Amino acid sequence: MKSLHLILLLEFSMKFIATARSVQGSSASRRLRRAGRVPAIVYGGTAAPLNIELDHNEIYHALRKEEFHASILQMQLEGSKDEQVLLRSVQWHAYKPQVLHVDFQRVDANQALRTKVPLHFVNAEISPAVKLAGAMISHVTTELEITCLPKALPQFIEVDLANILAGASIHLADIKLPMGVTYVPHGGEDNPLLAAAIVKGGAAAADDEAEAAPAA
Structure with missing residues (x-):
């Protein structure tokens, strides 16, 4: 056997x-x-x-x-x-x-499937929130339910945190889903919160970070 x-x-x-x-x-x-x-x-x-x-x-x-x-x-x-x-x-x-x-x-190659895929959060360490304000990045959502054809199924969905500011957050609308992939909403929420940059000291620390950030 x-x-x-x-x-x-x-x-x-x-x-x-x-x-x-x-x-x-x-x-x-x-x-x-x-x-x-x-x-x-x-x-x-x-x-x-x-x-x-x-x-x-x-x-x-x-x-x-x-x-x-x-x-x-x-x-x-x-x-x-x-x-x-x-x-x-x-x-x-x-x-x-x-x-x-x-x-x-x-799995049928010609039939869309529905499943959950994990989120991979990258570049938090180089973000203004972490480098300038010492913020903690909270991963609010760790996986998404999606629908797609089998050939389009991603092993994970990347969430780039490189530009997140202290006190700011990233929602689904802020990232680009892989081609052929559609998010499946739950409870009427079609733009879920994915991550948030939490600063010790609250708004005052976030304001200091914003002033220290270079102008665009």
């Missing part, structure tokens, strides 16, 4: 090998876990849901990689053709570092 093999490709897509499982139920799942395996399922598309099993240690370490959560994954199932899937959910043990179950969804 082959275990799960994860291969980081040049374009950061991931490939893994899984084994089909025919025995289902709580007792069968417990036996798998005792043997160092993880029960999982693949659903979606026109095919029926498929029960698979994965090697625990390898999927555990894969789940610690951010790109595994926001990439199109290529699943190689023994005896079947490759399928593109997306990680959908993970069930963890309540207090042990143990993966109990994993859900994957099949």
